Amino acid sequence: MDKRMTAAEVVAQLRDGMTLGIGGWGPRRKPMALVREILRSDLRDLTVVAYGGADVGMLCAAGKVKKVVFAFVSLDFIPLEPYFRQARQSGAIEVMEVDEGMMLLGLRAAAWGLPFIPTQVGLGTDIIAHNPDLKVIDSPYDDKEWVAMPALRLDASLIHVDRADARGVCQIAGPDHYMDDWFARAAQQTFVSCDELVETSYFHNPEQARLVHWERSDTTGVVHIPGGAHPSSCNPLYGFDVPHFKAYTASAKDGGIDAYLQQYLGASEEEYQQNVGGLDAIRAIELPTY
């Protein structure tokens, strides 16, 4: 089966009101090219589930988002994502704020077909007080109360990987695949952008196959977009673009998202990459030191 498709074909599969999972973490390995294609579309009323960065900020600022399920939205070196902050402070979006680990449990519950996974995480905090949908239950085995973290079932997930084959075998060779395997497993459909498209034989080496974190049956479509994570990082291929994130953050104070999109988005990923200096410049961005 050949799962290759274009970013436009991915967005054509999405519907208003869908619950969308987005892989990556803060400014790290975000499927930004697919997010940009959503920004070019008339898609709206999305519920976004993510360990959020500029992906969430841009979608909120562009009016694509009805609700965000989040534990944080951050650019790391710029702790507060500027447009998510604006969206919250203007009351423009609904939120379900959870703990980072609760989100992981919710994705696992969805992946495993469970209604919920019990946890003590959230007890005693406003996570529970402000989330009437989060039920607190008793256990048949003890006298404590437990948060029943509900399955976070996703209509679709968007993920960026280092490399994939046309059949949907995806490899994340960077040091951390974050929760991307669970985003892939929790979703009805998973669309992946990849920096490199390879032959299946690339994975026959067990050291390569070890870095394939979910089965191809959990990949719906593959879009070959070198540099597609920019301005986020795709370690080890390239780091995140600090000057770009600074300009993005500055735009929130001066000009807003329209000015930012006007300057960078373009009508296609090719135009976007021209606007940010080209693929070679992206691939030349050094990795962050933590």
Add this chain to the structure above:
Amino acid sequence: MDKRMTAAEVVAQLRDGMTLGIGGWGPRRKPMALVREILRSDLRDLTVVAYGGADVGMLCAAGKVKKVVFAFVSLDFIPLEPYFRQARQSGAIEVMEVDEGMMLLGLRAAAWGLPFIPTQVGLGTDIIAHNPDLKVIDSPYDDKEWVAMPALRLDASLIHVDRADARGVCQIAGPDHYMDDWFARAAQQTFVSCDELVETSYFHNPEQARLVHWERSDTTGVVHIPGGAHPSSCNPLYGFDVPHFKAYTASAKDGGIDAYLQQYLGASEEEYQQNVGGLDAIRAIELPTY
């Protein structure tokens, strides 16, 4: 911290009536040297949780076991573990029979400090009917009933690994670590036997560190026993000992466990290895073809 100890020191840490997790799978990478040391001790009334092979059979036959929590006990190429079969058919042991995946959920629940994880697995089967301790619960999010797989909390786990350092960093470089990471995490104390004892610097190479499946804080003690998995396999170092397992199985019909132990166990692992042909012979056993 130097966690090195002897097999005898490991067994001295165990107590009658404890719940013991044993890593590996059927005839694969079982901590047999540690099991043999239990056979040499007066330890008894154990509850054993395992994806069982000869480890479970020997402990049952030697009268060490009060209860077995199992989904199967098998030598793979000899499907029915002979001594476990005898123990069941003589009514000598209590059992909690679960599905392979339910056991995994129970270990994860214990590792994560949860009372249970809900699952549909077991519904409609005698797994539920014969396990009054397995509660079936309602979900606050749907109208279905769910099995509340209880945490399988272990007093101690025994695991055999390819290599470890003295601080308890353990590596399983074979193709599958089975559920050993969850046995390590679900236990109060985890005692590991290793084929090779290495310096910590061995793991500085990320390709080596990738194959370390739990943190050293989950390893209580490390016993250096080359060949310690025999007669089970420690892929890629050596396969399982087919002739030995055949002789072991034959002993169940003729002579019983006493004859088997008389012939092989010895007063120490050194004696045992002499009785089975020595370490070189163990290391020379070819890997199975599946």
Add this chain to the structure above:
Amino acid sequence: MNTAATEYSLAELCIVACAEAFRGDGEVLATGIGVIPRLAASLAMKTFEPDLMMTDSEAWMLSEPNPLGRRSADHVPARETWMGFSRIFDNVWSGKRHAMLGPTQIDRFGQSNTSALGGTYRQPKVMMLGARGFPGNSISHPNSFFVPAHNNRVFMEGECDFVSSIGYNPARLPKGHSLDDIDIRRVITDLCVMDFGGPGHQIRLLSLHPGVTVEQVQENTGYPVHVPNAVPTTPAPTTEQLSIIAALDPHNQRAHQIKDNPSGVRPSGVRPSGVRPPGGAG
């Protein structure tokens, strides 16, 4: 190449009939436990279901099925994904799997038993494999059964001594579930091919192997089999299929799966009273 073979073993007929169980599955993990189910899944993947997924029965997903038994030193398994046992359950619970297994008992509800026979649960007369993954498989994804010796000890009267896998038994239906959630796809034996598509999920005869009669099937089944008006003969393997099977099984392990390795074309009424080897479940 697609001409029907005139000479083939009953094992080869069963492999082809078992392979048919996977038709239309698309991209799911095909797990065949035992030589004939494994060859069947491999044959399906090599021919009409190329998107099937398969493991090396150890720790890796393969793009190409491995041949059975010892492989030449220069054989490179076509690994594509790490698939250790812990990850198998991520797949099982996703439902994207179709397993074919050989239980010791199959009752009229399609409930199966791999655990124990007779006696009490505390002290069974015969201890077998244990439930293994049967409870989870049966409620999570489609499953098929292969029975190398069709008799009324396997297809027994009454209910399984121990119910290891859920079937179409209204008395055991979990709250909030429907019998139609359960998917026992196909039952292949040395006599015939069946499913549970009869009235009220009754077991139903789909095809008879050459030379086998409806009476033989019913005599060897401990409960009534629904027999449609027209029951076709199980299609013979094609010469192409036989050559693919031979390549997948270079050591001819298939010759040892059914007692006396009879021909697939049998004089009417005759059948080997094969005893199925223990185990093979998974």
Add this chain to the structure above:
Amino acid sequence: MNTAATEYSLAELCIVACAEAFRGDGEVLATGIGVIPRLAASLAMKTFEPDLMMTDSEAWMLSEPNPLGRRSADHVPARETWMGFSRIFDNVWSGKRHAMLGPTQIDRFGQSNTSALGGTYRQPKVMMLGARGFPGNSISHPNSFFVPAHNNRVFMEGECDFVSSIGYNPARLPKGHSLDDIDIRRVITDLCVMDFGGPGHQIRLLSLHPGVTVEQVQENTGYPVHVPNAVPTTPAPTTEQLSIIAALDPHNQRAHQIKDNPSGVRPSGVRPSGVRPPGGAG
């Protein structure tokens, strides 16, 4: 080597005071978020708590802490275990961790806020980081707080605008839990060291930094601080500790953590009214 230094910055004093929070922890993951907590955990691991575990803040557990900032090309991180973010939670939920973080608000119960200030939850006046891992950390394992600018906006009156982490608040105690299950180990600020060991888990003064008075601490804390009869002065760093800190922080990032990087030895009554940088929580 163990002689007390006479010249050291307030940041260095805080690093040493923060390191003391990890004393006695044994083999747990020490997570210090922000420059001063990270240097503190590293100092503890390099000196009196060698069994502590530490990550590279990315995806690996290290046998030796990494120095902060850009490292020379020939630096080989002492990796020992893969520790991606998903695995961090296996560790968090095991309780074998001690995190040191800098929340925006800390109320009299030790509840903290990293999420939002003012307004309504649907429309906060100031959106901050979000709850991150605070809820799970606070109920799973010991936690300490570092506050670079001790004032009564951080240590505020009343209850946190949003309670991101559980504290010693009887009104929010979950069924089946005890206040003693909660372990807020240490609170280190630019003025003093505190814990919640006062009567009824009241915040308690443990030591005053050189030149700081009890009155200063109380004036800058929005609720009563329990003051024992004798309050020692926070011990000065030793020359050995200063050299280890210098090696761990070759680019002197510590000089930029407290406003104007004041000396640790201050003329009585004077204190920088530092404003804590946003973020740094985690």
